[in-house]
Amino acid sequence: MLKEYWRFKGSLIPGLFVSFALLTLAVLLFLTLFGATDANTTIFGALNQRVIGLLKFTLFQATLSTLFSALLGTLLAWSLAHQPRFFSRSLLIALFSSSLVLPTIIVVFGLITILGRNGWLNHLSNYLFHHSFEGFLYGLSGILIAHTYLNASFAARGLLHSFESIPKERYKLAKSLGFSTFKRFVVIEFPAIKSTLFSISSTIFLLCFTSFAIVLILGGNPSYNTLEVAIYEAVKLDFDISFALELAFVQLSISVIFVIFSSSLKTSVSNIKIQESIIPWRDAFGVRVLQKITIFISGLFFILPLVAIFHDGITADFTRIFKSVVFMKSFSTSIIIASISSVITVFFTLFLANSKRNFALHYRIPKSGIGKLLAFLISFSGTLYLAIPSLVLGLGFFLLSQRFLAPANFWATFALLSANILMSLPFSLSVLYPSILKTAKRYDKLCFSLGISGYERWKYCEWPYLKESIGYVLALSFCLSLGDLGVISLFGNQDFSTLPWYLYGLMGSYKNSDASGVALILLVLVLSVFIFVPKLFKGDRFVKN
């Protein structure tokens, strides 16, 4: 068996090294966190009345958010699949794809502009009906709206691909058997999208369970706090580290259980291009109307907050914004950290995926207990972030920074870089791994028989087929990193800040005009990178993927 491992050492060693480095970091943080807790603390011991209250609300909002997102996402994907041709369909789908990388603070800012006390909706309602909605955006309803905004579009994008992958023959069969729209959905469509729906729902649940920025801003009062926000408040506002550790202990335990439970489900992010819909005929009039209304309202729901950011931001005093030293520092810190972490993410993903595929192809390394364990460790190290929420991760680094003194901002930079890389890895792996596995399945035998290996294999066989996915992963991880408001909330100060943290500060001090301008800058930056960077990696026209 060692002979097979040795034969693939070039692809095994870098991935295993990255995997063990990530796991070591996780263990180190784990020991730091729980070395600082009371030795007698158990999950049951930590579950006092206050923590149980926080846990209940965290689970409640995550369950409702997942339910709403999955329902709206499915309805929207179904509508889009059955409406193959309408003006700006591909633009709308591209915008839905971008929901994954939109900074949560931007989403919140846009939603406040539309649905807040002084928002567009209230102005319209006042004008038309002399009635205003008071503060419904703050509290549970606001959290659910923001989570649904972000995750329903993410779900719709993933599910649309599943709908469009249903063989045309199935629809022909349904037509010939005279199925109603509902029966067609139950018998043909739901079984086809079921696994994707469950995997997307589990990802959404985890994202909502560990959601931070949305709850921090829209939660309103302590009764709507989640574990993440409570950790932040315990560290930054109450300076109660031992309570923060209790919360982290509960948060971490539950996250790990969810990750183990959902590890059999795939993380569903894809840069697969949407095909023209394959469904060859139109539905009944009433169904078509329902589909069109769904698309219109969802589109409006998604686009309006972005339009609001453009509308309000464009009038900001950009000269003043760019003259601000704190803004420039935040801007450069964000760009530098996002650039470094996205490049490292790409390399880590390639190393991990390249190692992992050895265990998936039985002609490379025959199946064995050790092989299964190594494959599991590689996969697990790539999804660590889902098990260690960013605030828990940040708290670990925060404690390390207290224990081991280092040059100014060393720990903050290191924590931010680590968090961003860990945050992007699950998504980047889910994009790159299928491509890297597919390339191996196609060309392994040819390369082995011709003796093509190492750099030559990378140049001729891997890079041409992977570069589009690499470009997408680079943009994705850059944007995720650029918009994160988790770890920075524990380390952010006057000297060390990022754009989202700076924007949060402006919002907190009611500098609305500057906040609009910074939100617009952040939005333009994210959308530009997400749209244009992958174009730089456009595939060779002779490469068939």
Next chain:
Amino acid sequence: MLKIDKLIYNYKNENEYNFSLDAKRGEIVGITGASGNGKSTLLDLIAGFLKPTSGTITFDGKYLGDLPPEKRPITILFQNYNLFEHLSVKRNILLGINDSSQKSDLQKVRQILEEVGLKGFEDKKALTLSGGQQQRVALARSLLRDKPILLLDEPFSGLDFDTRDNMLQLVQNITKTKDICTLMVTHEIDDCRKIATKSYEVKNGKLTLL
């Protein structure tokens, strides 16, 4: 002579394959049978992509079992993905030998392309070629690699009748003129009748001489 002696392979402890055959130089051995019976598994074992549970493979008395695929005296034509579509014909062929672009190598490429009826095709991208032309390029590379065993894993199954006949003819000529040993897996019994010196049928993981 290629000799396969009681080559046993267990797949997931469910299917057991047990192969024995021999093939002389200048001979074309046809291997046919229904899908899923183990035709391609046999070629994968000979090529070294799969490791047998037991048994031996020798060529001219030399044991091949320990050698990795690239070190075996074997060249293979697959049904698909024989070429990198984004590379030129010339580059695809040179990948099989070395990655140099020396004059002598280029001369060899031109010569071999002429042999397979593709004179002047060296700078075309592989993707722009028809299915038959792509298989000819792959065959040209196999010839240039100058290995004494040629394995054909249903490489002509997607081609139209005329192109297929031409390719079979080409394989027959090459096997004779180069004095190599060719093993051809096909689900078309007619292909075997046309060019094979002898043929085997794979049934339930075993070879039966037809």
